Amino acid sequence: MKxxxxxxxxxxxxxxxxxxxxxxxMHILILVIMWSVIGMAWNLxxxxxxxxxxxxxxxxxxxxYTAGILYNKxxxxxxWGLPLSIMxxxxxxxxxxxxxxxxxxPFFALGxxxxxxxxxxxxxxxxxxxxGDLGIMIRERTWIEKTWYFYIILILAALAFFLVKKVxxxxxxxxxxxxxxxxxxxxxxxxxxxxxxxxxxSLSAIITGLAGAFYTNYMxxxxxxxxxALHDISIVTIMVVMVGGVATFWGPFVGAVIMVFLAxxxxxxxxxxxxxxxxxxxxxxxxIIFLPNGIVGDLPKLKKLLRxxxxx
Amino acid sequence: xxxxxxxxVSRFFGGLAALTDISFGVEKGEILGLIxxxxxxxTTMFNVVNGFYPPSRGEVYFNQKKISGLKPHQICKMGVxxxxxxxxxxxxxxxxxxxxxxxxxxxxxxxxxxxxxxxxIKFTGxxxxxxxxxxxxxxxxxxxxxxxxALATHPEMLLLxxxxxxxxxxxxxxxxxxxRRIKERGITIMIIEHHMKVIMAISDRIVxxxxxxxxxxxxxxxxxNNPLVIEAYLGEAESA
Ligand SMILES: Nc1ncnc2c1ncn2[C@@H]1O[C@H](COP(=O)(O)OP(=O)(O)OP(=O)(O)O)[C@@H](O)[C@H]1O
Ligand SMILES: [Mg+2]
Numbered sequence: 001m002k003x004x005x006x007x008x009x010x011x012x013x014x015x016x017x018x019x020x021x022x023x024x025x026m027h028i029l030i031l032v033i034m035w036s037v038i039g040m041a042w043n044l045x046x047x048x049x050x051x052x053x054x055x056x057x058x059x060x061x062x063x064x065y066t067a068g069i070l071y072n073k074x075x076x077x078x079x080w081g082l083p084l085s086i087m088x089x090x091x092x093x094x095x096x097x098x099x100x101x102x103x104x105x106p107f108f109a110l111g112x113x114x115x116x117x118x119x120x121x122x123x124x125x126x127x128x129x130x131x132g133d134l135g136i137m138i139r140e141r142t143w144i145e146k147t148w149y150f151y152i153i154l155i156l157a158a159l160a161f162f163l164v165k166k167v168x169x170x171x172x173x174x175x176x177x178x179x180x181x182x183x184x185x186x187x188x189x190x191x192x193x194x195x196x197x198x199x200x201x202s203l204s205a206i207i208t209g210l211a212g213a214f215y216t217n218y219m220x221x222x223x224x225x226x227x228x229a230l231h232d233i234s235i236v237t238i239m240v241v242m243v244g245g246v247a248t249f250w251g252p253f254v255g256a257v258i259m260v261f262l263a264x265x266x267x268x269x270x271x272x273x274x275x276x277x278x279x280x281x282x283x284x285x286x287x288i289i290f291l292p293n294g295i296v297g298d299l300p301k302l303k304k305l306l307r308x309x310x311x312x
Numbered sequence: 313x314x315x316x317x318x319x320x321v322s323r324f325f326g327g328l329a330a331l332t333d334i335s336f337g338v339e340k341g342e343i344l345g346l347i348x349x350x351x352x353x354x355t356t357m358f359n360v361v362n363g364f365y366p367p368s369r370g371e372v373y374f375n376q377k378k379i380s381g382l383k384p385h386q387i388c389k390m391g392v393x394x395x396x397x398x399x400x401x402x403x404x405x406x407x408x409x410x411x412x413x414x415x416x417x418x419x420x421x422x423x424x425x426x427x428x429x430x431x432x433i434k435f436t437g438x439x440x441x442x443x444x445x446x447x448x449x450x451x452x453x454x455x456x457x458x459x460x461x462a463l464a465t466h467p468e469m470l471l472l473x474x475x476x477x478x479x480x481x482x483x484x485x486x487x488x489x490x491x492r493r494i495k496e497r498g499i500t501i502m503i504i505e506h507h508m509k510v511i512m513a514i515s516d517r518i519v520x521x522x523x524x525x526x527x528x529x530x531x532x533x534x535x536x537n538n539p540l541v542i543e544a545y546l547g548e549a550e551s552a
């Protein structure tokens with residue numbers, strides 16, 4: 001039963017559009033699945049390999065701009081951005097990895113944070129390529145309806161899920177976790193830690209970049225402040241995984257559902273503006289204190305709490 | 313030629329000479345004991361051989377190939393595995409998973425790695441603890457896990473850093489048995505140990521370090537009667 005859970009869930013999601021959801025709900029669903037993809041990607045590097053990145057917007061943005069620039073400069077469909085982003089993002093990941101992966105722990109986190117900011121500033125200023133703050137608009141939308149966008153991101157999510165699962169259950173996964181637990185011990189047991197950290201980073205970056213390329217096609221408009229955003233992309237990515245459950249297969253999904261709904265809920269509060277970050281901050285603190293392993297990771301603990309609540 | 317050749321190795325930490333011009337060899341198939349008072353430089357010697365610290369001067373050869381300057385993972389791949397004095401298991405992994413992670417050095421598939429891991433934990437007496445998360449293991453078993461992890465990389469030479477410290481007498485006997493059986497498998501061993509009776513009993517030869525210098529080298533009998541060694545240890549009183 002447990003073995004087929006991913007298939008069952010994918011199947012259920014696949015028939016959802018058939019029941020005639022409103023455009024708004026389709027949008028919410030698409031966002032949830034997109035954030036699951038980004039969460040799974042971050043989880044591979046941060047959750048399993050222990051390299052906490054504060055700069056995943058870098059990869060999301062590079063993926064998004066690969067699609068956007070293809071369309072804007074070469075006049076080809078932005079959908080080609082998906083396959084092409086794999087190559088472009090890998091290149092960026094190798095450069096960023098070469099610089100940041102020699103740093104450990106919080107220094108790696110700061111290094112990646114800086115990378116995200118540097119790329120945003122570059123996107124703002126290399127106006128001949130990126131159009132700068134004006135952003136890139138995809139004028140010919142592929143579909144007016146949301147159904148096909150939904151299926152495309154669902155397929156991406158399914159691919160990402162099975163890739164992460166395959167990786168984690170193989171030699172790579174053992175090596176990632178060994179590096180997370182003790183890098184020096186891993187190295188002395190014959191694990192080329194630099195190589196395997198680079199692999200984890202590249203895989204994570206590629207999946208994130210694909211989500212970015214999808215975003216360009218789906219939203220039809222990108223600018224540097226949106227796709228390279230520190231708060232709204234890099235930090236939310238971390239929160240999706242932390243809330244859902246670090247180093248668990250389902251954590252990113254649970255986290256994505258909660259974060260997307262929370263963001264929608266907060267949006268309905270009038271005159272809140274940028275103060276919505278405060279809500280995320282408070283949520284993060286609560287999670288770290290009470291459910292340090294996230295909702296999925298602390299499920300046994302949660303169940304116990306609920307049962308106690310009922311008994312009382 | 314010895315299997316492992318340490319040639320004129322010095323290692324400085326700032327102004328501190330942790331090792332000064334050390335030379336010795338380890339022969340294939342033997343157990344070489346490395347002893348000396350606290351702070352003598354024994355662990356530093358392991359760190360140099362295993363590649364954590366490149367030597368400030370001198371070279372290390374393994375099977376005629378220069379290994380000083382290589383990274384630890386390369387040296388491990390060539391067949392030198394080590395344990396840590398301060399045990400460092402992969403905390404949130406089970407005992408079995410710890411050993412599987414090491415076993416992947418020589419094989420690709422999970423099934424093969426599991427086979428090696430199961431064989432290794434049976435050999436080291438950890439089979440019944442295979443599903444325990446290693447964070448929760450008592451010290452004696454964590455020391456065994458260190459040995460099991462190193463063995464699962466299928467080394468030609470094993471560096472054991474105080475694998476007996478803190479063990480109770482039963483565990484001590486068990487571990488001595490394990491070391492003897494490792495030797496029977498043809499694996500060469502270099503072992504650091506403070507427990508004099510143990511080191512005298514199991515070593516074929518002994519190298520003595522003191523303040524980063526090589527004080528003596530010889531059979532346990534020769535070392536036991538060496539006035540320099542006796543003096544170094546009397547000065548240290550009961551640290552042993
Ligand atoms: N990374 C380091 N940085 C600075 N000094 C170090 C470092 N590693 C070891 N030392 C110093 O080198 C000397 C030798 O240390 P080492 O750990 O090799 O001794 P040891 O013989 O293993 O002692 P023990 O029996 O207590 O384990 C000590 O003075 C120690 O403080
Ligand atoms: Mg020591």
